[in-house]
Amino acid sequence: MIAWIHRVEPTGSRFVFLDRDGVLNRDSPHYIKSWDEFHFYPDALEALRFLSRRRVDVVLVSNQSALNRGIMTYDAFFHLHQNIAAQIRRSGAHLAAAFFCPHRPDEGCSCRKPAPGMLRAAARLYPMDLSKTCFVGDKESDLEAARNAGCRPVLLHRNGTGSPEVLSRAEAARVPVYTTLLDAVQDLFPDPD
Ligand SMILES: [Zn+2]
Structure with a gap:
């Protein structure tokens, strides 16, 4: 598991887990291997700003098997994440942390979603009540990971991209199902901390 800790001290008492590809940015069947291939959804940065204003700390949780499949180098991956985090900062939001599973399915690790390893690792790092924490994802493996960790699953079903x-x-x-990330976070966190 790769843990990228941007902020050790939480800004408030609430957290949300977000998947990356398909939630923050357009996914691709060929993997997202470089910053050139990474395109934020129009509402995603606004959703992250909303969460920052609400003092909700964001933890990204993402399978990146392209690493151990040999499709993407670790250098390219680190460069990509630095760019993502920098763009989020420039937009006035922030990430608390990002957890990535680099493994292929056949490696049998405990972090690749639907396993709950990355969610549990986050809960060891931060004072987080998993039973009160939502995990917004676009795939069955996200919903399963949420259940396996005792979190609340939330489906983002973007028009034209989600699986029926x-x-x-x-x-x-x-x-709960939402069609944009902004709708999801505004509904999940209606009140200030
Ligand atoms: Zn793994």
Whole structure:
């Protein structure tokens, strides 16, 4: 597991887990391997600013198996994350931390979602009540990871990009569903701390 700690001291008492690809930025079946390929969704930076104003600390939780598949170098990956974090800072928001699983599925690690390893690692680092913490993701593996860690799963089903099967299973399981990240965070955190 790769843990990138931007801020050790929480800014408030609330946290939210966010998946990266498909939540903050457009996903690709060919992986996001460089800053050139990384495109924030229009509402994502506004959503992060909203969370900062609400003093909700953001922890990214992302599978990046392109690393151990040999499709992306660790240098390129670190460069990409530095650029993402810098762009978020310039926009007036911030990340508390980012956790990444570099492993391939066949490596059988405990961090690749739907395993809860990255969420539990965050809960050891910060004073976080997992049962009160939402995890906003766009894939079944995100919802499963949330359940496996005892968090509250939230589905982001962006128009035109989400899987209809994931949506129908989420609705059947009464998982909250939103079509933009901004809608999700405004609804999940309506009040100041
Ligand atoms: Zn892993």
